Amino acid sequence: MSEENRFITERKQKINLWEEKGFAGYANKFDRTHTSQEAKKKSEDEKATLRDATIIMNDIPSEELSLCGRITNKRAMGKLAFLRINDTGGDFQICLSQKIIGDEFKSFLKMIDLGDFCGFSGELFFTKHGEPTLMAKTITPLSKALRPLPEKWAGVSDTEMCYRERNLDLVSNKETFERFKLRSKLIQEVRHFFEEKDFYEVETAILQPQAGGAMAKVFETHHNALDHNFVLRISLELDLKRAIGGGFERIFEIGKNFRNEGSDPSHLQEFTMCEWYAAYQDLETNKQWTEELFHRFCQKVFRKEIFTVVDADGNETEINFGGKFAEARFPDLLKEYANIDMFAASDEVVVAKAKEVGVEKIEGVGRANLLDDIYKKTARGKLIQPTFVFDYPEDLKPLARPNGDGTASCFQLVVNGWEIVNSYGELIDPQVQRKLLEAQAAAREAGDDEAMPIDEVFLKAMEHGFPPMTGSGFGIDRLMAIFTGQPNLRDVVLFPTMRPKQ
Numbered sequence: 001m002s003e004e005n006r007f008i009t010e011r012k013q014k015i016n017l018w019e020e021k022g023f024a025g026y027a028n029k030f031d032r033t034h035t036s037q038e039a040k041k042k043s044e045d046e047k048a049t050l051r052d053a054t055i056i057m058n059d060i061p062s063e064e065l066s067l068c069g070r071i072t073n074k075r076a077m078g079k080l081a082f083l084r085i086n087d088t089g090g091d092f093q094i095c096l097s098q099k100i101i102g103d104e105f106k107s108f109l110k111m112i113d114l115g116d117f118c119g120f121s122g123e124l125f126f127t128k129h130g131e132p133t134l135m136a137k138t139i140t141p142l143s144k145a146l147r148p149l150p151e152k153w154a155g156v157s158d159t160e161m162c163y164r165e166r167n168l169d170l171v172s173n174k175e176t177f178e179r180f181k182l183r184s185k186l187i188q189e190v191r192h193f194f195e196e197k198d199f200y201e202v203e204t205a206i207l208q209p210q211a212g213g214a215m216a217k218v219f220e221t222h223h224n225a226l227d228h229n230f231v232l233r234i235s236l237e238l239d240l241k242r243a244i245g246g247g248f249e250r251i252f253e254i255g256k257n258f259r260n261e262g263s264d265p266s267h268l269q270e271f272t273m274c275e276w277y278a279a280y281q282d283l284e285t286n287k288q289w290t291e292e293l294f295h296r297f298c299q300k301v302f303r304k305e306i307f308t309v310v311d312a313d314g315n316e317t318e319i320n321f322g323g324k325f326a327e328a329r330f331p332d333l334l335k336e337y338a339n340i341d342m343f344a345a346s347d348e349v350v351v352a353k354a355k356e357v358g359v360e361k362i363e364g365v366g367r368a369n370l371l372d373d374i375y376k377k378t379a380r381g382k383l384i385q386p387t388f389v390f391d392y393p394e395d396l397k398p399l400a401r402p403n404g405d406g407t408a409s410c411f412q413l414v415v416n417g418w419e420i421v422n423s424y425g426e427l428i429d430p431q432v433q434r435k436l437l438e439a440q441a442a443a444r445e446a447g448d449d450e451a452m453p454i455d456e457v458f459l460k461a462m463e464h465g466f467p468p469m470t471g472s473g474f475g476i477d478r479l480m481a482i483f484t485g486q487p488n489l490r491d492v493v494l495f496p497t498m499r500p501k502q
Contacts, residue, residue, distance in 0.1 A: 004147070011146045017111045018141050021104070027142040030119040033066045037089035043124050043132035053125045053135060057097050061123040061137040067092055068119035068142060070171070072149075076109055082133075085118070086171075088181075093133040094120050100137060108139055115145030115171075163496050180494055183480050185301045187254060190274055190476075193293055199250040199276060204239035206232060206256065212458060213237030213399065215369070215450040216259040219269075232258035236275040237399065237471065241426065242461045244277050244469055252276035254476070265488040266418050268477065270497055275473035283409055283425040286472045287388060290413060290421055294321050294386070302483055309416050310487045312381050319416060319482065325386040330375065330407070333389065337379035342371050342393065343406060350374070364447025368395035381417040389414055398436040398452060400424040413474075415482050423472035430462040 015025035034042060042065070043050070051059075069085035069092070079098035084091050098105040112118060119140040127133050150161075150168050162169040162176070169176045191201065209228070211218045213235025223230050236253050243251055254274045263269060278285065298305045298321050305322035331342050340353050347367055354362050354370045357377040362370065371393055383389070390411045394400075397408035401424070409425030427433050437459070443451040480492035490496040 007148050008146050011113060011144060014111050014113070015144050017107070018144065021107075021111075023141045025144055027140070030068045030140060030142055031066060032068050032119065033064075035089045036067065036069065036085070036087050036092040039065060039067055039092050039124065039134065040090075040132055043126065046124070047126065050125050051123065053095070053127070053133075056123055056125055056135045057099050061100060061135045063121045063137055064123060065134065066119060066121040067094070067134055068140075069117065070145075071112060071114055071116050071118055074109070074112070074114060079105070081105075081109055083112075083118075085120070093127075093131055095125075095127075095133050095135050096139070097135065100135070101139070104139075112141065113145060113148070115147075115149045116141065117143040117145075160498075163490050164498055164501075166495050179480075179484050179486075179492065182301060182484065183476070183492060186297060186480065186483070187476065189296055189300050190252075190254065190293070193296055194250075194252045194276060197250065197289075199252050199278075200248055202240070202243055202248070202251050202253055203255065204233075204236055204243075204253060206258075208233045209457075210453055210455060211235075212452060212455045214257075214259075215452060217261050217449060219258050219260045234259050236273060236473065238455060238458045240275055240277050241466065241469070241471070242458065244279055245461050245464060245466045249279040249467070250277070266478065266481075268489050268493065268496065271489070271493075272476040273473050274476060275471065277426070277469055277471040279467040279469045281470045282468070283411065283423060283470055286423045286470045287411065290388075290423065290472065290474075291325055294325075297479075297483065298322070307483055307485060309482060309485050311384060312417055317384055317416075319385060321386060325388055325413065327388045327390065328383070329391045330389055330393070331391060333379040333383075334371065334375055337382060338374050338377075340371075340374065364449075366395065366443045366446075366448045366451065368393040369448065369450060372396055380414060380419070383414040384416055386413060386415050388412075395436075395439065397424065398440050399427055399433075401427045402432070402436075418478050418482065420478050420482065421472060421474040424470065426466075426469045426471050428462065428466040428468060430459060433462055434459055 018025055067085060069087035071083055072086050072091065073084035075082045081096040083094040083096065085094060096105065101108065119142055120134055120136040121138045122134050122136040125133055125135055150172055207223065207230040209230060211231050211234050216234045218231040218234060220229060220231050234257055236255055240251060240253060252274060254272065256270060257273050258270050260269060305320060307319050308316055309319055311317050334340050334342050338353060338357065350367055350370050351362060354374055357374055359370065359373040359377060388411045391407035392410055394402050394406050394408045397410050400408040400410045403409055411423050412419045413421035437452060437454045440452040441454045444453060477489045477492055481489055484492060486492055
């Protein structure tokens with residue numbers, strides 16, 4: 001029998017011991033009065049009135065407080081034992097005394113294992129080392145863990161195992177657990193921010209008859225009831241704009257997008273986006289809101305403005321989100337880092353430069369996309385501090401308002417070489433929009449598989465009239481990776497998609 005199977009067999013037998021003592025192997029409920037955080041606060045607030053441990057053991061502990069959680073540590077010392085339990089708020093120490101528990105003291109210690117869930121009721125006190133502790137009067141086993149925790153609580157060190165079995169990573173690595181609590185708080189702050197600005201939160205369809213709103217390859221599926229092929233959305237944009245056309249003036253959505261493309265530390269095929277649209281506002285408003293939102297994250301979620309990240313070369317560097325963000329123009333960055341004039345350079349020069357800087361796919365790719373690839377190869381990685389990059393090529397942003405000089409009314413916020421925010425002064429002229437999408441469709445026919453198709457439903461909605469508007473979106477995953485100093489997006493996604501082992 002393998003060691004793993006031996007562990008499981010032994011623990012199954014202990015369930016029988018629980019049941020012999022009158023406890024269910026897997027309880028239905030436990031009435032907890034306090035979390036670990038609340039118990040610590042209560043201990044500090046009432047420190048002057050708490051009884052000493054020796055007095056409690058010579059008396060009967062009150063059952064004024066009940067805690068529960070997973071047992072993460074167990075130390076037996078003669079007639080005393082100390083356990084540590086974990087819950088969402090942290091951990092708390094439990095003291096078991098043979099004098100109080102009685103004859104069940106030793107049998108209980110044999111019945112419980114690290115990883116089990118138990119509930120305890122009793123009285124608070126401070127140890128001689130000053131640690132708040134619960135002197136247990138009653139013990140309630142709640143759930144038996146059949147498998148041991150990784151490396152007997154030493155933690156999950158294998159990166160792939162962290163991704164595949166995140167539950168174990170959360171249990172054994174406090175840093176991981178706190179990171180995902182921060183992610184939840186960040187999303188809460190996003191909602192608070194937009195609620196304060198009178199936005200409505202909406203939900204749009206994930207299954208779409210065709211892709212739109214971005215340039216990306218799609219995941220395809222078949223809808224059996226409708227007998228029609230659909231794709232998973234690659235962007236939230238088009239439906240949100242249609243909602244603005246329907247009368248909403250300020251809306252936002254937090255949702256999943258799917259792009260069937262390559263995976264690397266800064267790209268996942270399934271990722272979480274937040275997009276917002278506001279009627280009667282322009283790009284300058286979005287810039288102000290972006291800075292305001294990021295400053296809010298620093299103040300309310302992370303409590304700091306300076307963050308340490310790992311750059312593309314593997315070096316640690318500090319990023320400062322305080323104050324105004326830097327600004328740059330896409331054409332200027334191309335000129336500075338790639339020595340190419342995006343307005344004057346011929347198509348042949350653009351192709352030659354793309355080959356020179358190591359762009360892998362060139363055949364069938366349009367000029368604007370090649371310029372973007374050159375920028376990504378040469379300039380984007382140099383933008384470490386938060387930088388608004390304006391004036392991307394018009395053909396690269398067919399849903400943004402053209403500036404009239406070959407550039408689009410847009411910006412991206414780049415941090416540590418990653419594109420974090422994408423914002424448009426939105427195009428609302430249906431005739432111009434049709435021409436731009438027709439050009440995209442022609443590029444798609446010519447072999448550019450990242451060009452957009454024409455979406456007649458969207459164009460029809462625009463022909464009914466859209467108000468002036470601005471729109472913006474940012475990736476929750478990338479933002480969390482920056483704020484928590486993680487080099488890989490999988491480190492901030494609770495259960496990232498992985499190739500099955502079998």
